Amino acid sequence: MKSGLSSFLTIIAVLGLVGVCYGGELRKNFYGDSCPLAERIVRSIIWNRVECNSTLPAKFLRMHFHDCFVRGCDGSILLDSTANNTAEKAAVPNLSLAGFDVIDEIKTQLENTCPGVVSCADIVALAARDSVSFQFKRPIWEVLTGRRDGTISRASEALANIPSPFFNFATLKQSFANKSLTVQDLVVLSGGHTIGVGHCNFFSNRLYNFTGNGDEDPSLNPTYAAFLKTKCQSLSDNTTTVPMDPGSPLSFDNNYFKILKQNEGLFQSDAALLTNEGASNIVDELLDSEDFFTEFGKSMVRMGAIDVRTGSSGEIRKKCNVVNS
C-alpha cells in the first residue's frame, strides 16, 4: 500500500518532470510535423541571398547574438520602434545590423506555407546557421528550435546587455556570466569575428589616444596599427569600416585566433582575451581548426538557448517587425 502510493507519486513526479522538459526546452526539428518544409524554406532563401551578397553571414550571426543577449533569443531584435517605444534595433550598438529584409521575406514565405507556426526567433537562429554554412554547403552547427517570440524590445536594454568593444576581460566575463555563458563560450564565440567588419570609432582610440596622451595601445601590433591608421584617419571617423579578420574576412574559419595571437585583434575586447591565462589557453586550443568548429557549434547551441520562451509563453508573430495585435 505504502510502496504502491510512493511509486504512484514517483510516476506522477516523473511525468511532471517530463512534461516540463517537453514544453520547456528547445529540440531538434521542432517543426517536423507542424511545418515540415520550414527549415528547407529558410535555408533556400538564405542561400539564394548569400550567393549574391557575401556580407550577409556576418549580419545574421551578429543579429542572432544581439537577439539572444537582450531578453533571450525571442526575436525582440526584429521589432520596430513605435510611437511610444525605442526598440533594440535603434540602440547605438546596432550600427551594422542589417538583413531584416531577408528575415521578412522568409517570414512571408513561411506564413504562406504554414500560417502562425514558425517563430521569428527561430528564423533568426536558423538564418545565422544557414548563412554561415553556405560556404560549406552543409550545416556547420545544429540549431534546436521551438523558440517563441517576445513582445517587448527596448533600446535601453540593448545598451545594458550587449558587451562593449571597450570592455576588459573582467567585464566581458561578467557580461557572458550574466547570460549563463562561460569563459569558454566567451572565447569561442568571439571567433565569430572571423567574418565581418568593424567601424573605426569602435577601436580608433587604440590608434590615436589610448591613454589620453595621443598614444597607441601597446597591446596592438604596431605594424598593424600603422595600417589601420591609413584606413581610419581620425578619432571621430564613424563611417569607415575595416575587416575584423583581414586575411579572410568572408571566410568562416579559425583565422581570428591566429591574428589574435599576433596582437591583431581589432577591438580591445578581442585583445582582452589574451590578458587572462585561462582564456589565453583556450585561444591556443582554438588554433586547431577542427577544435574550433566543434566548440563553436557547442557554444552556439548554448547561446541559442539563452532565456528562450517555449511552450505557450510569448507568441508566434505574424510579421517579424511588429507584435501581433
Ligand code: HEM
Ligand atoms: C565578446 C563580446 C563582443 C563584443 C564586445 C563585440 C563587439 C562587436 C563590434 C563593436 C562589432 C562591430 C560593429 C560595427 O562596427 O558595425 C562587432 C561585429 C561583429 N560581431 Fe561582435 N562582439 C562580441 C561578440 C560577438 C559574438 C558572440 C558574435 C557571434 C557569435 C559576434 C559576431 C559579430 C559579427 C559577425 C560581426 C560583424 C558584423 C558585420 O560585418 O556587419 N560578436 N562585434
Ligand SMILES: *[C@@H]1O[C@H](CO)[C@@H](O)[C@H](O)[C@H]1NC(C)=O
Ligand atoms: C502609446 O501609449 C498610449 C498611452 O499609454 C496608448 O494609448 C497608445 O496606444 C500607445 N501607442 C502605441 C503605438 O503603442
Ligand SMILES: *[C@@H]1O[C@H](CO)[C@@H](O)[C@H](O)[C@H]1NC(C)=O
Ligand atoms: C540604428 O540606429 C540608428 C541611430 O539610432 C538608426 O538611425 C538606424 O535606423 C538603426 N538601424 C537599424 C537597422 O534599425
Ligand SMILES: *[C@@H]1O[C@H](CO)[C@@H](O)[C@H](O)[C@H]1NC(C)=O
Ligand atoms: C548586401 O547586404 C548588405 C546588408 O543588408 C547591404 O548593405 C548591401 O548593400 C548589400 N550589397 C549588395 C551588393 O546588394
Ligand SMILES: *[C@@H]1O[C@H](CO)[C@@H](O)[C@H](O)[C@H]1NC(C)=O
Ligand atoms: C550583469 O548583470 C548585473 C545585474 O543585472 C548588472 O548590474 C551588470 O551591469 C551586468 N554586467 C555586465 C557586464 O553586463
Ligand SMILES: *[C@@H]1O[C@H](CO)[C@@H](O)[C@H](O)[C@H]1NC(C)=O
Ligand atoms: C585625447 O584624450 C585626452 C584625455 O581624454 C583628451 O583631453 C584629448 O582631447 C584627446 N585628444 C584628441 C585628439 O581627441
Ligand SMILES: *[C@@H]1O[C@H](CO)[C@@H](O)[C@H](O)[C@H]1NC(C)=O
Ligand atoms: C557620426 O558622427 C557624427 C559627427 O560626430 C554624428 O553627427 C553622427 O550622428 C554619428 N553617426 C553615428 C551613426 O553614430
